[in-house]
Amino acid sequence: MDGGKTMYYSAGNYEAFAHPQKPSYADKKSAYIIGDGLAGLTAAFFLVRDAQVKGSHIHILEKDPLGGGACDGYFDPKMGYIMRGGREMDNHFEVMWDVYRDVPTLDNPDVSVLDEYYWLNKKDPNYSLCRATINRGESANTGLDFTLDKKAQRELLKLFLTTDEDLAYKKISDVFTSHFFKSNFWLYWQTMFAFQETSSALEMKLYLQRYVHHIDGLPDFSALRFTRYNQYESMILPLEKYLKDHGVDFQYGVEVKDVVFDTTNLDHKVATKLVVSKDDNLEEISLVEDDLVFITNGSCVDSSCYGDQNHAPDLSKIKEGHGSSFDMWKRIASQTKDNTFGHPEVFCSNIKGTNWMSATIDCDDELVPYIKKICKRDPHSGKVVTGGIITAKDSWDNWRCSWTINRQGQFKNQPKDRTLVWFYSLHTDVPGNYIKKKMKECTGKEIAMEWMYLIGVPEDKIEELASKHVNVTTAYMPYIDAFFEPRGEGDRPYVVPKGAVNFAFLGQFAEIKHDTIFTTEYSMRTGMEAVYNLMNVDRGVPEVWGSRYDVRELLRATYYALDRKKITEAKMNPVEKAILKKALKLVKNTEIEKLLKESKLI
Numbered sequence: 225m226d227g228g229k230t231m232y233y234s235a236g237n238y239e240a241f242a243h244p245q246k247p248s249y250a251d252k253k254s255a256y257i258i259g260d261g262l263a264g265l266t267a268a269f270f271l272v273r274d275a276q277v278k279g280s281h282i283h284i285l286e287k288d289p290l291g292g293g294a295c296d297g298y299f300d301p302k303m304g305y306i307m308r309g310g311r312e313m314d315n316h317f318e319v320m321w322d323v324y325r326d327v328p329t330l331d332n333p334d335v336s337v338l339d340e341y342y343w344l345n346k347k348d349p350n351y352s353l354c355r356a357t358i359n360r361g362e363s364a365n366t367g368l369d370f371t372l373d374k375k376a377q378r379e380l381l382k383l384f385l386t387t388d389e390d391l392a393y394k395k396i397s398d399v400f401t402s403h404f405f406k407s408n409f410w411l412y413w414q415t416m417f418a419f420q421e422t423s424s425a426l427e428m429k430l431y432l433q434r435y436v437h438h439i440d441g442l443p444d445f446s447a448l449r450f451t452r453y454n455q456y457e458s459m460i461l462p463l464e465k466y467l468k469d470h471g472v473d474f475q476y477g478v479e480v481k482d483v484v485f486d487t488t489n490l491d492h493k494v495a496t497k498l499v500v501s502k503d504d505n506l507e508e509i510s511l512v513e514d515d516l517v518f519i520t521n522g523s524c525v526d527s528s529c530y531g532d533q534n535h536a537p538d539l540s541k542i543k544e545g546h547g548s549s550f551d552m553w554k555r556i557a558s559q560t561k562d563n564t565f566g567h568p569e570v571f572c573s574n575i576k577g578t579n580w581m582s583a584t585i586d587c588d589d590e591l592v593p594y595i596k597k598i599c600k601r602d603p604h605s606g607k608v609v610t611g612g613i614i615t616a617k618d619s620w621d622n623w624r625c626s627w628t629i630n631r632q633g634q635f636k637n638q639p640k641d642r643t644l645v646w647f648y649s650l651h652t653d654v655p656g657n658y659i660k661k662k663m664k665e666c667t668g669k670e671i672a673m674e675w676m677y678l679i680g681v682p683e684d685k686i687e688e689l690a691s692k693h694v695n696v697t698t699a700y701m702p703y704i705d706a707f708f709e710p711r712g713e714g715d716r717p718y719v720v721p722k723g724a725v726n727f728a729f730l731g732q733f734a735e736i737k738h739d740t741i742f743t744t745e746y747s748m749r750t751g752m753e754a755v756y757n758l759m760n761v762d763r764g765v766p767e768v769w770g771s772r773y774d775v776r777e778l779l780r781a782t783y784y785a786l787d788r789k790k791i792t793e794a795k796m797n798p799v800e801k802a803i804l805k806k807a808l809k810l811v812k813n814t815e816i817e818k819l820l821k822e823s824k825l826i
């Protein structure tokens with residue numbers, strides 16, 4: 225491989241503000257990027273900005289007619305507004321902000337996407353005034369407490385401290401008992417991050433560690449930030465424009481069926497050919513070692529099925545274990561004897577456990593009073609509305625629904641008198657509270673009726689409002705939680721697997737340490753690491769925010785996990801009390817005592 229240092233991590237301004245020098249070999253490189261999601265776009269960005277490869281040498285191959293992948297948001301003239309998801313984001317998405325500080329907004333080329341986001345969230349910070357409802361739209365008054373009893377607190381601490389290796393193939397239900405599942409903590413956690421009880425305990429631990437600094441912002445979402453519009457308009461389009469302005473070649477409607485490798489020498493694996501399907505024709509693209517290939521292996525929105533106001537999604541074409549991204553990955557994985565290309569079947573073979581469903585409910589002003597009553601804000605103010613999801617606790621044993629309204633209009637061209645609600649359910653296979661059908665079999669109208677019932681619309685008005693005052697699109701996503709499937713070492717390929725010469729894996733199913741999947745940041749980080757590795761870019765990749773190593777954050781988190789009580793007030797038996805007393809005596813007049821006081825633990 226061409227010279228330079230191998231990729232390394234750094235923290236702090238010195239590396240963050242420096243510009244790497246152009247690698248001497250940059251001009252002879254070209255790149256094929258499979259997938260126009262955030263991961264692929266980020267790889268293209270770092271190739272252009274930091275590796276300084278010519279834009280015209282970079283080709284993004286996307287199977288869909290539109291880019292953005294999971295980060296969607298568009299208006300379909302036949303169906304209506306479609307957003308499969310909405311993104312809760314963090315100030316410590318280090319790679320994301322490294323990218324967006326240099327990407328101009330579409331509205332003002334002098335303002336970066338980061339600045340727009342920063343100013344907006346300063347002026348209009350996010351927080352929720354009602355996190356959960358019960359009894360059809362009454363506040364569940366969950367407050368700020370986690371209601372973890374002593375047993376549940378211990379289980380949580382134990383998980384926090386367990387090694388990755390010991391959590392291999394364990395489910396969340398393997399490490400917690402019913403005490404934990406009854407707590408507010410689980411309600412907040414599950415609905416915010418879309419974990420299921422059968423999801424990976426390892427993944428949950430990684431989340432706990434990664435966001436330990438946000439624990440106090442968990443109950444009311446004051447930890448979160450959102451973009452002005454849906455993320456397709458606020459994030460994908462500006463990034464695509466930046467890349468197009470730099471000459472990057474975007475090819476839509478091109479499905480990559482296979483990447484062919486020469487793996488005869490396991491220490492020198494080379495991608496030699498792409499097999500692509502374009503306009504129903506199979507074509508081959510030959511590669512040399514200077515052609516880099518970036519592969520998004522697996523996608524959480526693979527095989528999504530859409531429904532509309534009057535139609536349930538057609539699920540008949542879903543084939544468990546299959547989908548464009550997983551099929552491609554399976555073909556790739558079968559080509560090396562040393563298992564370094566991962567095990568796609570671990571993630572895509574359990575649709576029952578990995579699916580859930582969302583809906584975009586486009587409503588007129590008849591629904592506004594019911595919305596206002598719950599979230600205590602006006603959806604037409606242009607500011608934060610619900611401030612994060614509101615979970616309908618009464619639906620816990622049914623669809624397990626939550627809904628949210630982000631700043632309106634969510635779309636730049638959205639009519640002023642329309643409000644877009646994003647609604648989602650973790651259980652698609654059981655009857656609803658009002659609509660006694662499985663969610664996955666429901667039309668958009670029926671889903672809107674269920675939502676209206678849960679927010680307290682009088683029953684005699686539901687039919688009329690759902691028929692004449694809303695338009696709904698729905699998305700069934702069979703693999704949306706696929707990355708949460710219990711897994712072990714080697715199931716996800718490393719971004720640059722051992723021996724890889726000219727290729728890297730990207731996205732939610734590529735392995736990087738410490739960061740958490742199901743985030744924009746994770747995908748973007750794989751894009752940066754892939755480019756810095758393959759191009760030997762001589763600048764540090766920002767390390768994943770390390771609050772788990774910050775004793776101040778850990779003590780603060782303990783205070784909140786105890787529902788804002790001093791350690792001396794926690795329930796303890798006489799022996800524990802005696803030990804604590806002795807420990808506090810030992811730390812008297814030390815920095816430790818100071819820290820304990822600052823975190824309010826004593």
Ligand SMILES: Cc1cc2nc3c(=O)[nH]c(=O)nc-3n(C[C@H](O)[C@H](O)[C@H](O)COP(=O)(O)OP(=O)(O)OC[C@H]3O[C@@H](n4cnc5c(N)ncnc54)[C@H](O)[C@@H]3O)c2cc1C
Binds near residue numbers: 286582742
């Ligand atoms: C409902 C939902 C809610 C979310 N909530 C949050 C959140 O709150 N916070 C947060 O940070 N993140 C959230 N995310 C996650 C975030 O949006 C994704 O992790 C990220 O956008 C994934 O980007 P990616 O590039 O890795 O993959 P994708 O976006 O899946 O992109 C993969 C691309 O590859 C294409 N492709 C697949 N196979 C092939 C092939 N064979 N040939 C050519 N092209 C192919 C696909 O069409 C797609 O465009 C959410 C996502 C969803 C869907």
